[in-house]
Amino acid sequence: MAGVSSCMKYSMFIFNVLFWMCGCIILGVSIWMRVSKAAQEDLNLDSSLFSAVDLMIAVGSIIMVLGFLGCCGAMKESQCMLILFFIGLLLILILQVVAGILGAVYKSQSEIDLCDLFSVTILPFHPSISPLLQNQCCGLVKGSEDWGSNFNSPYGNFKICECAEKDQNTDLCIFYSNRYIYKKPCSVVVIDFFKHHMVILMGIAFGLAFIEIVGLGFSMSLYCQIQRK
Structure with missing residues (x-):
């Protein structure tokens, strides 16, 4: 019976080491932003932005866990770890696709929600808003x-x-x-900014999706090779 391809195994390992390192960087920077008073002062962060930082901490943690599963699954040839990695990455990809579809279908509602978000989370702090927000708005x-x-x-x-x-x-x-x-209003300027830079945002989204699909391919291919041993 065919064995496990060393090329596939180490490609999967290297891919996930890089994936894990990205998670470490995101998590480390996010925690630094969350707990460091100096960082909050330097970056003009206030409590209204902590939810975004908390989200980054969650994203970094998830990426680290997935990277760990992928690395260990590849080196130990563990089908359990590989399938967990595959499922986790697939769920992230599905969420991205669903978010993109909902964003396209409910585009006008998304703009309303963004305005509501401005009203609830940013407007109470408007006397201390960064001058950048008041640029031509x-x-x-x-x-x-x-x-x-x-x-x-x-x-x-x-x-x-x-x-x-x-x-x-x-x-x-x-x-x-x-x-x-x-x-x-600045909410309109922000929405226009995203509209005008949609190509860049879509490029980033497709780039992430491509990386995720590569990871899915590596993990499933390695899983099947281990199963055939």
Whole structure:
């Protein structure tokens, strides 16, 4: 009976070592961001973003576990570990596909949900929002209304939402409350950004899917070879 291909075995091992290392990096950086006060200050992280960091910790942990299963399954020729690796990776791939389909089908609802997310998680912190969010946009969801009583407060060398002089006569601005302000809410700008960079995002998604399919192929091929021994 045919034995296990050494090439397949070590290819699977190397693939999963890299996979495991990626998980370690994601987990390590995420934990550092979560517990280090210095990191939170340097990266301007506040409690509203901790849920995203927690998600990264979970993702890093899952990748590490899958990488470990793949490595040990390949070297020990363990069918149990290989099938667990295969199932875990397959579930991740299915979730990605489902998320992509739902995102395409419920595109308009996704935009509404994103606006709701802005309202719930970011809007309460709007007085301390990074200046990057106020680049050619005003407020988060409802424009100038989001700033409330802070609307006439100074914001660096300008007042909040005030257009730069070069933009005042463009479609970016409207005249409101005795000054030119940017008319688009920042949630709209963020959505437009994702729309304009959809090709890059799709490329990343397809790249991840390709890597996952390669991992699935390695694990199932090795599993079958072990079974035929």
